[in-house]
Amino acid sequence: MADAVQPIDRESRVFVAGHGGLVGSAITRRLAADGFTNVLTATRAELDLRNQAEVTRWFEEHRPDHVFLVAGTVGGIMANSTRPAEFIYDNMMIHGTVVHAAHETDVTKLLYLGSSCIYPRHAAQPITEDQLLNGPLEPTNEWYAVAKIAGIKVCQAYRQQYGRDFISAMPTNLYGPNDNFDLQSSHVLPALMRKFHDARLAERPEVEVWGTGSALREFLHVDDLADACLFLMDNYSDIEHVNVGTGIDLSIRELAEKIRDVVYPAAELRFDHSKPDGIPRKVLDVTKLNALGWTPTIDLDTGVAATYEWFLEQVANSTALRGA
Secondary structure: OOOOOOOOOOOOOOOEEEOOOOHHHHHHHHHHHOOOOOOOOOOOOOOOOOOHHHHHHHHHHHHOOOEEEOOOOOHHHHHHOOOOOHHHHHHHHHHHHHHHHHHHHHOOOOEEEEOOOHOOOOOEEEEEEEOOOOOOHHHHHHHHHHHHHHHHHHHHHHOOOOOOOOOEEEEEEEOOOOOOOOOOOOOOHHHHHHHHHHHHHHHHOOOEOOOOOEHHHHHHHHHHHHHHHHHHHHHHHOOOOOOEEOOEEHHHHHHHHHHHHOOOOOOEEEEEEOOOOOOOEEHHHHHHHHHOOOOOOOHHHHHHHHHHHHHHHHHHOOOOOOOO
């Protein structure tokens, strides 16, 4: 049974840990739009979230009332495969330091954001929250997944032992403004968008897509996620995590075709079957979140077009092409 919930006072001190990333920037925008007047942030240069002493000192100095823990080292299949130590160390340390500091400084409420990769490779579809730890993980992202599972368990442990109001949300695949378009470390949607954009500029007739194109994935615009996170902070308090997504999936081929139609309609698709597909299908069951009263509002076609418009603006300012 969920605990009684008190919505956040819009004048309270709210710390967004990871405000410069895809999710953190969206949450910061959402908080500003909702009238929050005291949003706290810290750059990596100002605060190493992997360092417990630094994090605890920062919390003692700034005394946030609420925390959105959305910081972490993220990336696609290639990044996970080539940097496993970074993925497990950085994420486990960040989760541990922030949650522990929040406990020590009596933070009123904390929302920890995980990832849908926490679920078993062969989870029944759509994936319900209770399938966590029911089977082996997908090998291509297990380091990240283990760290994210640990984050859930850290929040549950502090809730159980100390009575802390720490909750967890697990989003599906995300995209939108401030995404990472570096082909060496990005996720599938921004990677495809970058590939089609580069091919259009170079007038190449085809674009390579990893795998067979048959894998099924679900995508949520990051602004919808930010809205869901604030909704959960205002309306949810329980030990179990909550899935956040659309509940609608499509194949990677269909996704590539959507992006092609927006970015470079003349391109042909070429699938590289030597590259991995990852999990055959991954779509979240969002019955729990829908029952609480939240549903997304940005459809994929609208979101892809808006994201490419943002990308083009950044290209014009020479800031989007990280890794170019």
